[in-house]
Amino acid sequence: MKSGIIGYPRIGETRELKFLIEKYFRKEIDEYALEEGAKKLREKQWKDIQRAGIDDITSNDFSYYDQVLDTVFLFNMIEKRYLELGLSNLDTYFAMARGYQGIKGDVKALAMKKWFNTNYHYIVPVVDENTKLKVNDDKIFRHFKEAKRLGIKTTPTIIGPFTLINLIDFKDSIEKTDIIDDLIACYKEVIANLSDLDATWIQIEEPFLVMDLNKSDIELFEYTYRKLLNSKGKLKIKLQTYFGDIRDCYQNIMALDFDGIGLDFIEGKETCHLIKKNGFPEKTFLYAGIVNGKNVWRTSYEKSINIIRKLKASIQEEYLVVNTSCSLLHVPYTVEDEYDVVKNHPLLAFAKEKLIELQDIVKLCKRDDPQKDIKFALNQQYFKKATELRAMKSDNLAKLLMEEDFIRKPNFKDRRDIQKKTLNLPLLPTTTIGSFPQTKEIRTMRSRYKKGKVSKAEYELFIDNKIESCIKLQEELNLDVLVHGEFERSDMVEFFGEKLAGFIFTKKAWVQSYGTRCVKPPIICDDIKRVEPMTLRETLYANQLTNKPVKGMLTGPVTILNWSFPREDISLEQIAYQIGMAIREEVLDLERHGVSIIQVDEAALKEKLPLRREEWGRDYLDWAIRAFRLVHSGVKPETQIHTHMCYSEFNEIIQHIDAMDADVISFEASRSSMDILEAIEKEEFQTEVGPGIYDIHSPRVPSVSELVSNTLKLLTKVRSEKLWINPDCGLKTRGERETIESLRNLVVARNKVLEIRL
Numbered sequence: 001m002k003s004g005i006i007g008y009p010r011i012g013e014t015r016e017l018k019f020l021i022e023k024y025f026r027k028e029i030d031e032y033a034l035e036e037g038a039k040k041l042r043e044k045q046w047k048d049i050q051r052a053g054i055d056d057i058t059s060n061d062f063s064y065y066d067q068v069l070d071t072v073f074l075f076n077m078i079e080k081r082y083l084e085l086g087l088s089n090l091d092t093y094f095a096m097a098r099g100y101q102g103i104k105g106d107v108k109a110l111a112m113k114k115w116f117n118t119n120y121h122y123i124v125p126v127v128d129e130n131t132k133l134k135v136n137d138d139k140i141f142r143h144f145k146e147a148k149r150l151g152i153k154t155t156p157t158i159i160g161p162f163t164l165i166n167l168i169d170f171k172d173s174i175e176k177t178d179i180i181d182d183l184i185a186c187y188k189e190v191i192a193n194l195s196d197l198d199a200t201w202i203q204i205e206e207p208f209l210v211m212d213l214n215k216s217d218i219e220l221f222e223y224t225y226r227k228l229l230n231s232k233g234k235l236k237i238k239l240q241t242y243f244g245d246i247r248d249c250y251q252n253i254m255a256l257d258f259d260g261i262g263l264d265f266i267e268g269k270e271t272c273h274l275i276k277k278n279g280f281p282e283k284t285f286l287y288a289g290i291v292n293g294k295n296v297w298r299t300s301y302e303k304s305i306n307i308i309r310k311l312k313a314s315i316q317e318e319y320l321v322v323n324t325s326c327s328l329l330h331v332p333y334t335v336e337d338e339y340d341v342v343k344n345h346p347l348l349a350f351a352k353e354k355l356i357e358l359q360d361i362v363k364l365c366k367r368d369d370p371q372k373d374i375k376f377a378l379n380q381q382y383f384k385k386a387t388e389l390r391a392m393k394s395d396n397l398a399k400l401l402m403e404e405d406f407i408r409k410p411n412f413k414d415r416r417d418i419q420k421k422t423l424n425l426p427l428l429p430t431t432t433i434g435s436f437p438q439t440k441e442i443r444t445m446r447s448r449y450k451k452g453k454v455s456k457a458e459y460e461l462f463i464d465n466k467i468e469s470c471i472k473l474q475e476e477l478n479l480d481v482l483v484h485g486e487f488e489r490s491d492m493v494e495f496f497g498e499k500l501a502g503f504i505f506t507k508k509a510w511v512q513s514y515g516t517r518c519v520k521p522p523i524i525c526d527d528i529k530r531v532e533p534m535t536l537r538e539t540l541y542a543n544q545l546t547n548k549p550v551k552g553m554l555t556g557p558v559t560i561l562n563w564s565f566p567r568e569d570i571s572l573e574q575i576a577y578q579i580g581m582a583i584r585e586e587v588l589d590l591e592r593h594g595v596s597i598i599q600v601d602e603a604a605l606k607e608k609l610p611l612r613r614e615e616w617g618r619d620y621l622d623w624a625i626r627a628f629r630l631v632h633s634g635v636k637p638e639t640q641i642h643t644h645m646c647y648s649e650f651n652e653i654i655q656h657i658d659a660m661d662a663d664v665i666s667f668e669a670s671r672s673s674m675d676i677l678e679a680i681e682k683e684e685f686q687t688e689v690g691p692g693i694y695d696i697h698s699p700r701v702p703s704v705s706e707l708v709s710n711t712l713k714l715l716t717k718v719r720s721e722k723l724w725i726n727p728d729c730g731l732k733t734r735g736e737r738e739t740i741e742s743l744r745n746l747v748v749a750r751n752k753v754l755e756i757r758l
């Protein structure tokens with residue numbers, strides 16, 4: 001029995017790669033220096049993994065930006081607009097990732113999307129009539145050789161043809177079948193070259209196999225691999241799946257001549273059952289993904305050994321490889337050098353620690369009586385200790401809560417009539433999403449406060465001054481519903497996590513989100529409780545400065561959950577309800593203190609939507625929406641509840657969004673088409689809507705006439721009594737000047753529209 005991994009983080013333990021690449025972007029270092037730095041990082045990682053005793057070590061999982069973009073580049077799927085810039089290879093690559101603006105031209109970046117059910121984003125490949133597929137890059141070969149020179153024989157990894165073709169954005173009415181043969185030829189060439197270099201294995205990653213597949217998808221898959229496998233030569237081919245099970249195509253895969261197959265035993269709920277029911281091909285390696293590559297907790301050795309024991313019934317031991325469930329890209333590097341709470345936590349295990357677990361499990365499985373091993377006993381103790389550490393036994397809120405706890409009264413229409421009277425807002429009310437520009441001054445002040453260089457009183461006074469000018473500005477601009485500006489917050493989840501009980505924060509547990517951007521998700525380790533008011537001081541301060549309503553501004557339970565690492569001893573549903581109860585207390589406290597409009601942001605609502613449609617409701621949306629409803633079901637009819645979502649790609653779940661039962665929702669609609677508005681019209685969406693009338697992700701100031709025309713367009717789909725006028729997201733990342741000008745134009749545009757329409 002052996003051990004393996006699918007991939008390793010690459011950004012560097014202290015984000016060295018991020019800083020190197022950003023230096024290259026700023027032209028502070030050249031390509032040579034960048035590559036030399038990257039090479040050192042790769043060497044260190046390979047050696048670390050080797051030292052940990054892992055048998056199957058990958059190469060080509062390293063990337064300057066994104067592994068999908070690497071594959072796009074490898075196969076020459078480079079649009080003309082990038083080639084025409086006449087840049088070096090590396091700069092062409094970066095131009096595709098981030099756009100290019102300079103003496104050679106002005107080209108936008110390729111689109112970016114969420115990688116399956118993770119918070120990692122990949123670059124969306126484009127194929128058009130000019131695309132000429134060929135093997136165009138040598139990174140995969142170069143890195144294999146590089147490791148070999150260090151005495152490490154790696155398994156090069158590559159995104160597979162089936163996944164790639166399903167992620168492509170096809171232009172010029174080109175179809176999958178038009179390119180599949182050329183694509184297969186490219187993969188064949190890579191396989192042949194690796195074989196010449198004396199590689200033993202290649203890992204082909206096919207996460208798309210865990211999605212809902214129809215007959216023609218499966219046919220395409222079979223067609224591709226039949227062709228690919230019939231000429232594989234001596235190179236062994238491992239098909240690697242992750243993020244779920246392969247229930248739609250298990251037998252189809254098993255019938256093909258793979259040398260190894262990687263399956264996910266963590267998110268793949270049916271994996272064990274599928275093997276038991278259908279068996280597993282002889283003389284084929286099973287890479288059993290039993291160490292969670294996506295979460296930060298230790299693996300239970302007892303559970304792992306049980307799985308392996310069952311697998312031994314269908315698979316010979318020498319064909320078993322203990323593996324991670326997906327690439328370790330999705331967890332931070334190590335708990336070493338962390339804050340004490342992290343380092344000393346009995347249950348935390350990041351990438352480096354998971355390598356040790358893989359080894360331990362292999363060793364334990366080789367014993368006849370693993371239970372007698374000290375490692376086994378220690379592992380059990382860790383779990384016991386963690387339970388003891390937790391503040392109290394979790395109340396099972398899922399059982400304790402009653403149906404009426406999730407239902408706000410009176411119904412939407414009755415409340416709306418009451419609110420129209422009490423709030424007395426004009427037609428097409430104007431507002432913003434919450435944050436105002438976070439200037440350097442604010443960020444510096446916050447970091448000084450956190451380091452203890454500035455007293456609390458001083459910091460609060462500073463924030464209050466910011467709030468005061470923000471309120472003044474909004475009054476001058478004549479907006480209708482004001483906000484306090486969120487100057488006291490760095491991040492919408494971190495801010496609440498720091499104030500709630502039940503979270504752990506890390507010093508450097510960074511995870512790549514896209515390109516050089518990393519996030520540091522908080523870790524939910526205990527029951528979540530509200531211990532003190534979190535937003536009251538700033539909101540009330542803002543409220544008494546003006547006669548207009550100021551929105552209370554909170555982050556919703558699903559977003560807090562989805563942007564954290566959740567604990568695993570209770571269900572996500574229970575965690576969501578715990579956070580929901582905590583935010584509910586804040587809502588009621590704000591209401592009690594006279595705040596009449598409260599916004600509960602659910603920017604990340606869609607993040608953990610299951611990959612399979614049949615699981616959307618039962619396994620996720622049913623409880624996610626209930627968690628949101630729990631937050632506001634206790635408020636008075638007069639209190640208006642707003643919510644906000646960032647990506648308006650929610651056509652398919654629009655009824656669930658309406659079932660959140662908020663009074664108003666704002667969302668991004670300026671970049672995406674009018675699709676969502678058509679869905680809103682068609683589905684008789686009852687919540688009032690504020691589809692952002694301009695894009696805040698760009699510094700561009702929209703003109704009055706543009707905003708008038710956007711608003712008129714919205715009015716063809718939404719009745720004026722239901723429409724709100726606002727930007728499409730928070731203004732935090734924008735400059736002050738463009739913010740003021742844009743908002744001024746927004747109010748003028750609204751007034752013009754009222755003149756035209758009345």
Ligand code: GLN
Binds near residue numbers: 553603
């Ligand atoms: N209220 C938050 C803000 O304005 C919302 C941020 C978000 O949607 N990502 O910054």
Ligand code: ZN
Binds near residue numbers: 433730
């Ligand atoms: Zn947003």
